[in-house]
Amino acid sequence: MLQSKLDRLIREEIEALLAPLADAASLHDLAEESLANALQDSVILHADCRAWFLLPLIVYNILCGECELALPAIAGLELLKVAAEVLDDIEDADSAKSLPSKYGVPLALNTASTLIILAEKAFTLLKDNGVSDAVVVSLINTVNSYYTTTCMGQHLDLSLTPDAIASEDTYLRVIAMKSASVVECACYTGALLAGANQELINSFAIFGHNLGMASQIANDIKAVINLKDIKNRKITLPAIFALARTEGKTHRLMDEMFCKRSLGFDFAPDQIRDLLFSTGAMQYAAIKREIYNQEAKDILMRMKTEGIKVEQLQQFLN
């Protein structure tokens, strides 16, 4: 019930931020459409759905017992996240359902820019809720730092050669910067707004980091299972394991598939997937994911022993 209430409050906050766009109705529609895809998973529609969207607000609520004061910041974080997703869709150009695919790059780019600007506006609205200038500035600084890291991670992902990215250390570094930093930011800002001391803020940030790492690895596992990353010949953890730990014919196949990326190389995606299972590559990725999952659980347990009611965060862990 709490999360349904939080979801409704966030939607109302975002709708208020988008209201000025009504003069350019189609821009308003594009902004809403990009947010709708993100917002649709914000409520627990069924037992399997996690309220990712509400993560910073949940952290805030754990520490403060209420949520209204933090709403502008949470709305701002969501706008930033969605803007990043739109930009990622432009950069990857691999999704037919994305905003750039449906409406073209220029309109998608302008929509992302608009969301970023509205996010900055959202953070300043915290003042109207009585949040001090110092906290508002600290929050904006924090968010900008984290999203700069995200951009650096995305830059690495886009620019590294297959040989360079086919290293587990590099892969982990890239996803830490690109993906985990967003989740870490969400948890950090929730705790910052709640007035937690730096030690507690750091604990929530570490939880967010590990949660983000686990989630990205899970995403990469899923993208191999549904053949998407295989068809795109994208190197993620399962492929990295296979490249490092197979020999002979299997290794040559993986090398041709992911590193050399020969244009004339004919492959059956489901056979590559089967190989990734039979060599243990997928299971290795699942174990690595579990390591980060366990680290996140351990942090929650430590906070629980200190009297922090972290039960709401356990839904994000497997």
Added chain:
Amino acid sequence: MKSQALQELVKEIFGDEGIKTQFMANPDVILSKFALTEMEKRAVLTTHTKLGLMTSNSGQLQMKDDPYIWWD
């Protein structure tokens, strides 16, 4: 951080029928032969318990876990 020992363990389990059989019968014995951290051991055992490390298939690995941000 990359773990050589963990990679080696998985490679051996999936590449050697004898080790695979021993792992299925008694995972702790096999784990003790590799220089794994306590966290790595926990993760292997938990994954094995949850998903059946040797028999996990697409459905089991595709856990209900929507990522926070859909980085592709």
